[in-house]
Amino acid sequence: ELKVEQNPLFLSMQEGKNYTIYCNYSTTSDRLYWYRQDPGKSLESLFVLLSNGAVKQEGRLMASLDTKARLSTLHITAAVHDLSATYFCAAEGGATNKLIFGTGTLLAVQP
Protein backbone atom coordinates (compact mmCIF):
# COMPACT_ATOMS: atom_id res chain seq x y z
CA GLU A 1 0.00 0.00 0.00
CA LEU A 2 1.42 3.35 -1.03
CA LYS A 3 1.98 5.81 1.80
CA VAL A 4 3.38 9.32 1.56
CA GLU A 5 5.13 11.12 4.39
CA GLN A 6 5.95 14.78 4.27
CA ASN A 7 8.06 16.84 6.64
CA PRO A 8 8.16 19.19 8.26
CA LEU A 9 4.47 19.75 8.94
CA PHE A 10 5.04 23.39 9.76
CA LEU A 11 7.84 25.65 8.64
CA SER A 12 8.37 29.21 9.75
CA MET A 13 10.97 30.97 7.64
CA GLN A 14 12.46 34.40 7.43
CA GLU A 15 12.41 36.20 4.12
CA GLY A 16 15.59 35.64 2.17
CA LYS A 17 16.36 32.24 3.71
CA ASN A 18 16.53 28.86 1.98
CA TYR A 19 14.81 25.70 3.07
CA THR A 20 13.73 22.25 1.86
CA ILE A 21 10.51 20.26 2.24
CA TYR A 22 10.89 16.48 2.09
CA CYS A 23 8.49 13.92 0.69
CA ASN A 24 9.06 10.19 1.19
CA TYR A 25 6.87 7.51 -0.36
CA SER A 26 6.74 3.86 0.57
CA THR A 27 6.46 1.92 -2.69
CA THR A 28 7.27 2.39 -6.35
CA SER A 29 5.38 5.29 -7.87
CA ASP A 30 5.12 6.39 -11.49
CA ARG A 31 4.95 10.11 -10.85
CA LEU A 32 5.37 12.62 -8.06
CA TYR A 33 3.34 15.81 -7.84
CA TRP A 34 3.70 19.03 -5.88
CA TYR A 35 0.71 21.29 -5.20
CA ARG A 36 0.23 24.61 -3.48
CA GLN A 37 -2.89 25.53 -1.50
CA ASP A 38 -3.71 29.01 -0.21
CA PRO A 39 -6.10 29.27 2.76
CA GLY A 40 -9.68 28.53 1.74
CA LYS A 41 -8.67 27.86 -1.86
CA SER A 42 -8.25 24.89 -4.14
CA LEU A 43 -5.02 23.14 -5.08
CA GLU A 44 -2.71 24.64 -7.68
CA SER A 45 -0.34 22.35 -9.53
CA LEU A 46 3.32 23.29 -9.19
CA PHE A 47 5.34 20.41 -10.58
CA VAL A 48 4.96 16.94 -12.04
CA LEU A 49 8.09 14.79 -11.79
CA LEU A 50 8.13 11.85 -14.14
CA SER A 51 11.44 10.04 -13.77
CA ASN A 52 14.47 9.46 -11.60
CA GLY A 53 16.70 12.49 -11.42
CA ALA A 54 13.99 14.83 -12.69
CA VAL A 55 14.46 18.43 -11.62
CA LYS A 56 12.03 21.24 -12.30
CA GLN A 57 12.27 24.89 -11.34
CA GLU A 58 9.80 27.72 -11.31
CA GLY A 59 10.90 31.00 -9.79
CA ARG A 60 12.13 30.41 -6.23
CA LEU A 61 10.88 26.82 -6.12
CA MET A 62 12.79 23.78 -7.32
CA ALA A 63 11.56 20.19 -7.11
CA SER A 64 13.57 17.03 -7.59
CA LEU A 65 12.91 13.31 -7.58
CA ASP A 66 15.07 10.36 -6.53
CA THR A 67 13.09 7.21 -7.27
CA LYS A 68 15.74 4.91 -5.81
CA ALA A 69 15.50 6.65 -2.44
CA ARG A 70 11.73 7.18 -2.94
CA LEU A 71 12.30 10.80 -2.05
CA SER A 72 11.24 14.10 -3.55
CA THR A 73 12.29 17.51 -2.32
CA LEU A 74 10.88 20.99 -2.78
CA HIS A 75 13.60 23.57 -2.29
CA ILE A 76 12.75 27.19 -1.57
CA THR A 77 15.38 29.77 -2.42
CA ALA A 78 15.40 33.24 -0.85
CA ALA A 79 11.86 32.96 0.48
CA VAL A 80 9.41 35.83 0.08
CA HIS A 81 6.11 36.39 1.88
CA ASP A 82 4.10 35.48 -1.24
CA LEU A 83 5.29 31.90 -0.89
CA SER A 84 3.36 31.48 2.36
CA ALA A 85 0.90 28.62 1.74
CA THR A 86 0.45 24.91 2.37
CA TYR A 87 2.46 22.66 0.07
CA PHE A 88 1.44 19.09 -0.66
CA CYS A 89 3.28 16.30 -2.36
CA ALA A 90 1.40 13.39 -3.86
CA ALA A 91 2.57 10.11 -5.31
CA GLU A 92 0.69 8.28 -8.02
CA GLY A 93 -0.34 4.71 -7.33
CA GLY A 94 -1.23 2.49 -10.23
CA ALA A 95 -2.48 2.95 -13.77
CA THR A 96 -5.57 4.95 -12.87
CA ASN A 97 -3.69 8.12 -11.86
CA LYS A 98 -4.86 7.81 -8.24
CA LEU A 99 -2.96 10.20 -5.99
CA ILE A 100 -1.93 9.54 -2.42
CA PHE A 101 -1.22 12.83 -0.65
CA GLY A 102 1.16 13.74 2.11
CA THR A 103 -0.25 15.64 5.08
CA GLY A 104 1.07 18.96 3.78
CA THR A 105 3.63 21.51 4.96
CA LEU A 106 2.33 24.85 6.19
CA LEU A 107 4.92 27.40 5.17
CA ALA A 108 4.89 30.81 6.86
CA VAL A 109 7.41 33.33 5.59
CA GLN A 110 8.03 36.09 8.09
CA PRO A 111 9.28 39.51 6.99
Place this chain on the structure above:
Amino acid sequence: NAGVTQTPKFRVLKTGQSMTLLCAQDMNHEYMYWYRQDPGMGLRLIHYSVGEGTTAKGEVPDGYNVSRLKKQNFLLGLESAAPSQTSVYFCASSSLILLAGPYEQYFGPGTRLTVT
Protein backbone atom coordinates in the same frame (compact mmCIF):
# COMPACT_ATOMS: atom_id res chain seq x y z
CA ASN B 1 -13.32 27.02 -20.54
CA ALA B 2 -14.39 26.79 -16.89
CA GLY B 3 -12.20 23.80 -16.01
CA VAL B 4 -13.59 21.89 -13.02
CA THR B 5 -16.62 23.30 -11.24
CA GLN B 6 -18.39 22.10 -8.10
CA THR B 7 -21.84 22.79 -6.70
CA PRO B 8 -22.76 23.75 -4.08
CA LYS B 9 -19.88 25.73 -2.57
CA PHE B 10 -21.20 25.47 0.99
CA ARG B 11 -23.79 23.28 2.67
CA VAL B 12 -24.97 22.57 6.19
CA LEU B 13 -26.79 19.29 6.83
CA LYS B 14 -28.38 17.73 9.85
CA THR B 15 -27.37 14.20 10.82
CA GLY B 16 -29.28 11.69 8.74
CA GLN B 17 -30.05 14.01 5.83
CA SER B 18 -28.92 13.20 2.32
CA MET B 19 -27.38 15.30 -0.39
CA THR B 20 -25.55 15.13 -3.71
CA LEU B 21 -22.46 17.08 -4.69
CA LEU B 22 -22.02 17.76 -8.38
CA CYS B 23 -18.70 17.97 -10.19
CA ALA B 24 -18.51 19.05 -13.81
CA GLN B 25 -15.52 19.38 -16.14
CA ASP B 26 -15.36 20.77 -19.65
CA MET B 27 -11.91 19.45 -20.61
CA ASN B 28 -13.14 16.11 -21.98
CA HIS B 29 -11.13 14.28 -19.31
CA GLU B 30 -11.60 10.55 -18.90
CA TYR B 31 -10.65 10.31 -15.21
CA MET B 32 -12.49 12.00 -12.36
CA TYR B 33 -11.96 11.84 -8.60
CA TRP B 34 -13.54 12.84 -5.32
CA TYR B 35 -11.31 13.71 -2.36
CA ARG B 36 -12.00 14.94 1.13
CA GLN B 37 -9.68 17.24 3.03
CA ASP B 38 -9.56 17.28 6.80
CA PRO B 39 -7.20 19.34 8.97
CA GLY B 40 -3.81 17.70 9.39
CA MET B 41 -4.66 14.78 7.10
CA GLY B 42 -4.06 16.06 3.60
CA LEU B 43 -6.44 14.89 0.88
CA ARG B 44 -7.85 11.39 0.86
CA LEU B 45 -9.43 9.73 -2.16
CA ILE B 46 -13.08 8.73 -1.69
CA HIS B 47 -14.06 7.32 -5.09
CA TYR B 48 -12.87 7.69 -8.63
CA SER B 49 -13.94 6.97 -12.19
CA VAL B 50 -11.89 6.01 -15.21
CA GLY B 51 -14.69 6.63 -17.68
CA GLU B 52 -18.39 7.12 -18.23
CA GLY B 53 -20.40 4.45 -16.45
CA THR B 54 -17.49 3.21 -14.30
CA THR B 55 -16.64 3.94 -10.66
CA ALA B 56 -14.24 2.49 -8.10
CA LYS B 57 -13.48 2.85 -4.40
CA GLY B 58 -10.63 4.92 -3.07
CA GLU B 59 -9.09 5.10 0.41
CA VAL B 60 -12.18 6.21 2.36
CA PRO B 61 -15.34 5.16 0.47
CA ASP B 62 -17.63 4.23 3.37
CA GLY B 63 -20.76 6.38 3.66
CA TYR B 64 -20.49 7.70 0.11
CA ASN B 65 -21.79 6.66 -3.29
CA VAL B 66 -20.92 8.01 -6.71
CA SER B 67 -22.21 7.95 -10.25
CA ARG B 68 -20.75 8.88 -13.62
CA LEU B 69 -23.65 8.80 -16.07
CA LYS B 70 -22.07 11.41 -18.35
CA LYS B 71 -18.40 11.84 -19.11
CA GLN B 72 -18.36 15.44 -17.94
CA ASN B 73 -20.15 14.90 -14.61
CA PHE B 74 -19.23 13.01 -11.45
CA LEU B 75 -21.72 12.97 -8.58
CA LEU B 76 -20.94 12.26 -4.93
CA GLY B 77 -23.84 11.22 -2.72
CA LEU B 78 -24.23 11.08 1.02
CA GLU B 79 -27.25 8.92 1.83
CA SER B 80 -27.33 9.54 5.58
CA ALA B 81 -24.94 12.29 6.63
CA ALA B 82 -22.90 11.94 9.83
CA PRO B 83 -20.85 14.55 11.71
CA SER B 84 -17.69 12.62 10.72
CA GLN B 85 -18.41 13.65 7.13
CA THR B 86 -17.89 17.30 7.95
CA SER B 87 -15.06 18.18 5.59
CA VAL B 88 -14.03 20.05 2.47
CA TYR B 89 -14.69 18.01 -0.66
CA PHE B 90 -12.64 18.43 -3.79
CA CYS B 91 -13.31 17.05 -7.21
CA ALA B 92 -10.51 16.59 -9.74
CA SER B 93 -10.14 15.37 -13.30
CA SER B 94 -7.28 14.23 -15.50
CA SER B 95 -6.70 13.12 -19.04
CA LEU B 96 -5.70 9.71 -20.30
CA ILE B 97 -4.15 11.17 -23.42
CA LEU B 98 -0.39 11.60 -22.91
CA LEU B 99 -0.16 14.41 -25.43
CA ALA B 100 -2.40 16.49 -23.18
CA GLY B 101 0.20 16.47 -20.44
CA PRO B 102 1.62 14.12 -17.82
CA TYR B 103 -1.75 13.07 -16.37
CA GLU B 104 -1.91 16.21 -14.23
CA GLN B 105 -5.00 16.41 -12.05
CA TYR B 106 -7.01 19.62 -12.16
CA PHE B 107 -8.95 20.46 -9.03
CA GLY B 108 -12.28 22.17 -8.52
CA PRO B 109 -12.82 24.98 -5.98
CA GLY B 110 -14.16 22.70 -3.26
CA THR B 111 -17.39 22.25 -1.29
CA ARG B 112 -17.45 22.97 2.42
CA LEU B 113 -19.86 20.60 4.13
CA THR B 114 -20.86 20.79 7.77
CA VAL B 115 -22.97 18.07 9.34
CA THR B 116 -24.54 18.99 12.67
